[in-house]
Amino acid sequence: MAEQSIELVENHGASLEVSSDGxxxxxxxxxxSNIPETGVAIEAQIILFKEDTIVSASDPADCEVTSESPxxxxxxxxxxxxGQVPDSYCVCFRVFKPEDPVSISAPVPxxxxxxxxxxxxxxxxxxxxxxxxxxxxxxxxxSVIVKNAAGDDDEVFINLFSxxxxxxxxxxxxxxxxxxxxxxxxxxxxxxxxxxxxxxHLQEDLNVTVTGYTASGWSMSDxxxxxxxxxxxxxxxxxxxxxxxxxxxxxxxxxxxxTKTKKQKTKKSEISNEGVNTSxxxxxxxxxxxxxxxxxxxxxxxxxxxxxGPDEDGDVAVDFTIEIENESxxxxxxxxxxxxxxHNGTSIDGNVNNSEECLLDKGDTFExxxxxxxxxxxxxxxxxxxxxxxxxxxxxxxxLKLGEIExxxxxxxxxSTSSKVKTDFFNDEITISLVRLPDSDESNxxxxxxxxxxxxxxxxxxxIEDIEFKCVFIDRTGSEGDExxxxxxxxxxxxxxxxxxxxxxxxxxxxxxxxxxxxxxAYRLVGTKIFTDVKTLSL
Amino acid sequence: MSKKETIxxxxxxxxxxxxxxxxxxxxxHFQVTNLPDDGVVAQAYLxxxxxxxxxxxxxxxxxxxxxxxxxxxxxxxxxxxxxxxxDSFFLNYRIYRKIxxxxxxxxxxxxxxxxxxxxxxxGFLGGKKWKGGGxxxxxxxxxxxxxxxxxxxxxxxxxxxxxxNVGLFVENVxxxxxxxxxxxxxxxxxxxxxxxxxxxxxxxxxxxxxPEKWVAVAIRENIEVSRN
Numbered sequence: 128m129a130e131q132s133i134e135l136v137e138n139h140g141a142s143l144e145v146s147s148d149g150x151x152x153x154x155x156x157x158x159x160s161n162i163p164e165t166g167v168a169i170e171a172q173i174i175l176f177k178e179d180t181i182v183s184a185s186d187p188a189d190c191e192v193t194s195e196s197p198x199x200x201x202x203x204x205x206x207x208x209x210g211q212v213p214d215s216y217c218v219c220f221r222v223f224k225p226e227d228p229v230s231i232s233a234p235v236p237x238x239x240x241x242x243x244x245x246x247x248x249x250x251x252x253x254x255x256x257x258x259x260x261x262x263x264x265x266x267x268x269x270s271v272i273v274k275n276a277a278g279d280d281d282e283v284f285i286n287l288f289s290x291x292x293x294x295x296x297x298x299x300x301x302x303x304x305x306x307x308x309x310x311x312x313x314x315x316x317x318x319x320x321x322x323x324x325x326x327x328h329l330q331e332d333l334n335v336t337v338t339g340y341t342a343s344g345w346s347m348s349d350x351x352x353x354x355x356x357x358x359x360x361x362x363x364x365x366x367x368x369x370x371x372x373x374x375x376x377x378x379x380x381x382x383x384x385x386t387k388t389k390k391q392k393t394k395k396s397e398i399s400n401e402g403v404n405t406s407x408x409x410x411x412x413x414x415x416x417x418x419x420x421x422x423x424x425x426x427x428x429x430x431x432x433x434x435x436g437p438d439e440d441g442d443v444a445v446d447f448t449i450e451i452e453n454e455s456x457x458x459x460x461x462x463x464x465x466x467x468x469x470h471n472g473t474s475i476d477g478n479v480n481n482s483e484e485c486l487l488d489k490g491d492t493f494e495x496x497x498x499x500x501x502x503x504x505x506x507x508x509x510x511x512x513x514x515x516x517x518x519x520x521x522x523x524x525x526x527l528k529l530g531e532i533e534x535x536x537x538x539x540x541x542x543s544t545s546s547k548v549k550t551d552f553f554n555d556e557i558t559i560s561l562v563r564l565p566d567s568d569e570s571n572x573x574x575x576x577x578x579x580x581x582x583x584x585x586x587x588x589x590x591i592e593d594i595e596f597k598c599v600f601i602d603r604t605g606s607e608g609d610e611x612x613x614x615x616x617x618x619x620x621x622x623x624x625x626x627x628x629x630x631x632x633x634x635x636x637x638x639x640x641x642x643x644x645x646x647x648x649a650y651r652l653v654g655t656k657i658f659t660d661v662k663t664l665s666l
Numbered sequence: 667m668s669k670k671e672t673i674x675x676x677x678x679x680x681x682x683x684x685x686x687x688x689x690x691x692x693x694x695h696f697q698v699t700n701l702p703d704d705g706v707v708a709q710a711y712l713x714x715x716x717x718x719x720x721x722x723x724x725x726x727x728x729x730x731x732x733x734x735x736x737x738x739x740x741x742x743x744x745x746x747x748x749x750x751x752x753d754s755f756f757l758n759y760r761i762y763r764k765i766x767x768x769x770x771x772x773x774x775x776x777x778x779x780x781x782x783x784x785x786x787x788x789g790f791l792g793g794k795k796w797k798g799g800g801x802x803x804x805x806x807x808x809x810x811x812x813x814x815x816x817x818x819x820x821x822x823x824x825x826x827x828x829x830x831n832v833g834l835f836v837e838n839v840x841x842x843x844x845x846x847x848x849x850x851x852x853x854x855x856x857x858x859x860x861x862x863x864x865x866x867x868x869x870x871x872x873x874x875x876x877p878e879k880w881v882a883v884a885i886r887e888n889i890e891v892s893r894n
Contacts, residue, residue, distance in 0.1 A: 149779070174854050180785050181805040181821045184854040205819060205858055206810055208781030219853045239748075243688025246750035248719045269720045272750055274688070282745055286720040293831050293851065316831075318880050319713050319758065321723040321744060345853055536691060536743070573687070635687050639743065 142355040143213065148549055151175075151183075151207035153353070157218050158198045166193040168296055168312040168340055171220035173201045175213035176350060182211045189223075189296070191312050212356075218348040223296050223312070223340035226264030231335045233283075235303070236275045242573075244276030264339030265291040266315070271335050280636065281329040283308075285322045285337060289315040296340040297322070304330035310604070312340065323604045425656040426452040427519055431496070432662045441503030443664060448496045451519060453487040457653045460486055460524035461593070462493055468501070469514040475505040501664075511664040518657055522592065522650035525552050529645035531601070532561045534577060534638050539564065544645075552591050552649055553583045559645050566632065575638060577630040579611070583647070584623040591618045594649040596626035600633075603640030609633075618649075672700040675710070675757055675883065678737070682891045688747035690714075690722065694885070696738045696757070698731050705732035707762035707833050707847065707875050712742045713882070714752035721750050730835075730847060751891055757883045762833045762875035766798040770870045772818075775811040782809045798874065801825030805854070807870050816840065816862040820870060822855050833875035840865035 144152045155173050170189040175182050185203035192199055201218065236247035249271040251259035261268035267288045274282045283301045292315050299322050300309040308325040327333075431448035438444070449466070453459050465479040478497050485493050530546045543560040559581040566574045579598050585591050594615040600608040613626040630643075675696040682692030694712060707730050714722040724742035731738065746752065772784035784807045786796035796804040802825040810817040818838050834857065837845045841863040848857055862868060 149781070172852050172854070177783070180783070181823070181854055182783065182808065183819070183858070184821060184852070184856040186855075187852045203856075205856065206781060206808070206817065208779075208808075208810065211781060211783050211808060241688075241748065242686050243684075243745075243747040246688075246746065246748040248716060248721060248750050250719055272721060272746070274745060274750075276688075284744075286723055288720075317709075317711060317726055317758070319711070319720065319723045324745065347853060635685070636689065636745065639689055639745070 141216065141351065141353060142357070143353040144357050145207065145212055147358065149206050149208045150204060150549070151212055152202070152204050153213065153216065154200060154202045155216060155218060156198050156200050157220070159192055160197070162192055162194045162197055163224075164194065165225045166191055167225065168192070168223035169199055169220055170223065170314070170342070171199060171201055171218055173203055174217050174219055174347075175203060175205075176215045176217070177211050177213050182207065182213055184219075189312060189314060191298075213353065215350045215352045217350045219345055220348075221345045222343045223314075224343070226266075226339045226341060228336050228338040229261045229263045229268060231261055231268065231271055231337070233271045233273055233333045233335055235329045235331065235333050236273060238275055238277055244274050244280070247273045247275075249273060261337070262339075263297070263337055264341045265289055265295045266297055266337070266339035268337055269319075273329070273333060275329050280634075281327055283325045283327060283329075283333070283335060285335065287315075287320050287322070287337070289318055289320070289339075291315075291341070292317050294342040296342070298338050298340075299323075299325060300336045300338075301325045301327050301333065302336075303327055303333045306330070425519065425521060425654055426454055427517060427656050427658045429515060429517070429660050429662065430494075434664050437503050437666065443501040443503065443506060443666070445499040445501060445664075446496070447498070448494060449517060451493045451495075451521075451656070453489055453491050453493070453521070455521070455654055456489060457521075457523050458486065458488055459491075459493075459521050459653070460484065461522035461650050462487075462495070462519060463522070464495065464517065464519040466497075466499075467516040467518070468499060469516065470505060470512075471507060471510060476501055506664065506666075508666050511666050513662050513664060515660045515662060516657070517659070519655065520652055521654045521656070523653050525550060525647075525649050525651070527553075527557075527647040529557055529559060529581075529647055531642050531644040532559065533640075533642045534561065535563055536639075537563070538575070546645075552585065552587055552651065553647070554586055557581060557583060557647070561643060563638065571632075574632045574634055577633060577638070577643065578627065579629060579643065579645075580625070580627045581645070582623055582625045583618075585618045585620055587651070588620050589651055590620065592616065592650045592652065594618060594624065594647070596628065597646040597648065598628060598630075599644045599646070600630055601642050601644055602637060608637075608641075673706070673761060674699045675738070675759060677757075677885050680755075680886065680889065682742075682752070682889055683894055684747050684751060684891055685894055688745050689743070690746040690751065690891070691741070691743040692891075693739055693741040694755070694757070696740070698736050698738060701731055701733055701736060703733075704764065705730060707731070707835075708738060708759055709762070709877070710738055710740050710757060710759040712740050713756040713758055714742060714746075715754045715756065716750055716752055717754075721752055722746055728847075728849075753889060753891075754887045755885055755889060757885045758880050759883070760877050760880045762877050764873055765876045766800070766802060766874040768796050768798045768802070768804050768872045770796050770804055770807055770872075772807040772809050772868060772870055774809055774816070774866075774868055778811055778813055780811050783807075784809070798825075800827055802827060802874060804870075804872060809868065811864075814864040816864060816868060818860045818862050818868070818870060819856060819858045820860070820872060822850070822857070822872060824850060824853060824855060827874065827876060830876060833877070835873040835875065836860060837869075837871040837873070838862035839869040839871065840867065 141155045172185045172187045174184045183205040190199045233249040236245040239245045270286045306328045308327045310323045430450045434445045436443040468476040541562045545558040596613045611628045613628040615624045678695045680694035684690045709728045712724040722744045727740045773782045775782045786794040805821040808819040
């Protein structure tokens with residue numbers, strides 16, 4: 128049978144990253160073979176071993192796979208410390224095979240004047256002796272609920288019964304006169320279930336198709352070693368109350384990747400000992416130098432410099448490209464740069480305040496192109512040499528997931544979540560509050576507002592820049608919707624910032640069952656580069 | 667008659683509303699009677715009906731019930747109005763009963779930031795001591811010294827209960843007690859980063875609860891749905 132031949136054939140990109148603060152991040156791209164044309168759903172977990180001892184396992188997750196897209200990414204994170212770094216893994220999985228779908232033609236209720244729309248319950252027909260059955264595998268559809276509202280807010284969902292909860296799943300598709308929507312695969316976790324809602328603009332004919340899935344037993348792959356083990360970004364050791372740095376240890380046993388040098392470790396300890404004393408009422412004395420910013424190495428050059436003109440106005444257009452190589456040990460996520468043009472001993476133009484996000488590992492090259500327009504009044508044709516001064520700043524990034532909050536049903540109810548985060552930059556616990564309020568326009572009763580507030584403090588001894596507090600709205604089907612941000616340009620050491628933002632004009636129906644996910648992104652300057660070059664204009 | 671046979675869910679109160687957008691919501695509050703002395707774990711959901719038609723099913727609520735805390739709330743919400751507004755509801759519930767327990771005494775890390783890994787000691791004949799019935803076993807216990815307190819991660823092989831949605835209570839007894847309940851399926855479950863107060867000793871106890879069959883009870887034949 129087809130489901131028996133579905134096998135885990137390859138684990139691409141199985142990798143393990145071990146951070147020096149003790150966390151192991153493992154990912155496996157599991158590829159399956161012999162997937163039928165209909166596709167299947169897979170529920171899987173990875174199990175991590177240190178020698179023959181299980182040290183962690185991910186929660187089971189599910190995913191639909193097809194012959195065109197036969198892979199499933201699995202991941203797990205746990206605190207491995209220095210002695211429990213996993214050396215191998217296996218994938219545990221089961222296959223949900225689709226059964227013959229059931230197709231249901233449902234009538235569409237007429238539009239009525241009621242704000243909430245009109246509803247229709249569509250059920251199998253009952254005869255004298257028997258009842259029509261809407262079955263797909265072990266799943267029986269008990270009813271289809273159709274809501275026809277004015278405008279495009281029509282909705283369809285089903286109620287079902289499963290004889291085999293936890294061993295069955297389903298997906299629903301609905302189509303009406305060319306408009307269609309569908310749910311993703313969902314495991315049936317109890318005998319009765321209401322599906323997610325399908326949003327569809329109802330016209331004349333409505334057809335609902337439900338596909339049930341039946342699970343196989345669990346299978347476990349052979350144990351395989353992690354071949355790609357990397358040590359990632361070092362985290363400075365924390366300072367205890369007496370200001371004594373903790374022991375610094377590397378997670379190095381299985382790694383072929385470069386590890387930190389003794390010299391670097393010593394330097395980190397020194398930095399920590401000089402770190403911020405955040406005790407109440409104390410003064411923070413800023414460092415006199417920014418020596419630590421200058422330790423990183425970058426190679427920078429102008430690789431293209433071409434000019435046209437002068438044009439009819441006498442202006443000279445210059446196209447140029449700069450190239451920067453990350454020779455540092457840091458992963459660079461942001462480059463800010465300025466180019467100043469001097470001529471005859473004075474500055475005549477500049478291309479400044481450029482900021483570009485990137486992701487540069489050691490040895491990677493960043494390239495940026497731009498242009499200048501030099502006024503003829505400033506250019507002496509008899510001395511066409513320009514002295515170019517470039518200033519570049521290089522940043523590492525910290526990205527934190529701060530959890531989520533379900534939007535409460537009630538107005539004026541303040542709910543909050545606190546996330547413990549591993550961070551070099553901020554306080555270790557970040558709290559976010561959310562409240563749902565009526566629309567500012569009191570006459571607008573159909574829409575409401577959601578307010579989000581949080582604060583952070585900079586626990587480090589360096590400036591943190593471009594801090595972005597991002598909130599992503601997730602509706603009840605799990606689909607990402609609007610995003611909103613608050614932003615802080617720069618936060619000095621030993622100082623704090625307050626963020627607040629909101630979602631305006633949210634339809635009440637959209638808020639039902641929805642949640643908001645939170646993220647924090649920030650940058651720290653890790654190095655600067657100043658260079659000069661002389662280029663000659665072709666005039 | 668044993669208490670096991672007579673557990674009952676008594677409706678204390680329920681209320682349901684529908685707003686002008688057709689958003690139906692409500693909850694029912696049950697007192698569970700005749701609980702055994704060591705308590706039970708219960709799961710429940712509501713099946714809302716309009717006459718004989720199923721119109722909405724709630725998510726599952728769950729709780730550890732004892733004579734000291736014998737109430738369970740179940741909430742329900744969805745888009746329903748007009749002639750699909752529910753007029754009755756069923757309670758569907760199932761009870762989890764303790765079938766097994768395994769106790770471990772993991773080694774403790776000596777200094778801040780260190781983590782210990784403990785595996786099952788073996789008996790005279792080489793068998794693992796951290797083993798229960800049905801091939802259930804605790805594979806390992808990791809204890810991190812998190813600034814003097816413990817962060818405990820327990821890795822459990824579920825054996826024959828791998829597909830049962832088995833309930834697991836993990837209790838850590840040190841200077842005080844902390845516990846956590848999870849529903850698990852799959853071959854292995856990791857119960858990660860459970861807090862335990864720092865102490866000289868730590869006992870890690872894992873209790874397995876197996877679900878019984880779901881039971882459906884007609885609760886109310888005529889409910890009132892208010893409008894706001």
